[in-house]
């Protein structure tokens with residue numbers, strides 16, 4: 637925040653490995669903390685939390701929107717199922733089914749992102765070396781890579 641615009645643009649270009657070339661202009665800067673949060677319950681009486689209202693995760697792998705969309709899909713499916721069974725949409729049996737479907741999945745993705753965050757923040761050379769070996773191995777072993785891609789795309793949720 638204390639850098640001049642030119643200094644900031646130079647740092648930003650370096651952080652992007654200059655893949656976009658020289659950065660000549662950037663908009664006004666703001667600072668806000670990135671917090672990981674998770675609601676204890678997604679459902680209370682007839683109130684239901686979805687997306688970032690229920691969980692915010694470190695924006696490390698672009699998972700926030702995916703998780704919210706998966707919440708919305710699961711909630712829509714459980715409401716539909718409840719209606720077909722003749723239940724009210726506010727029936728706790730219906731809403732808690734949504735919570736059960738999503739909570740474990742969201743928590744596991746949150747902890748995975750937190751793990752990556754801590755791993756990539758490590759300055760210790762031996763840990764960084766092991767991390768790089770592991771990442772490059774995962775990149776080369778197609779079944780592992782495909783499984784990670786499917787998980788990140790929300791296809792195995």
Ligand SMILES: Cc1cc2nc3c(=O)[nH]c(=O)nc-3n(C[C@H](O)[C@H](O)[C@H](O)COP(=O)(O)OP(=O)(O)OC[C@H]3O[C@@H](n4cnc5c(N)ncnc54)[C@H](O)[C@@H]3O)c2cc1C
Nearest residue numbers: 670686687688689692693695696697698699700701702704
């Ligand atoms: C720096 C950063 C980078 C990110 N990068 C990515 C990324 O690359 N990929 C990705 O998938 N996700 C990313 N995310 C996460 C993603 O932005 C969120 O997960 C996603 O926007 C959550 O969607 P949402 O609809 O649940 O909530 P929000 O997008 O927060 O929408 C909630 C809306 O409700 C409105 N609102 C709040 N209170 C009230 C009120 N009382 N009355 C009426 N309206 C209200 C707000 O103004 C807002 O428009 C990033 C997040 C951050 C902070």
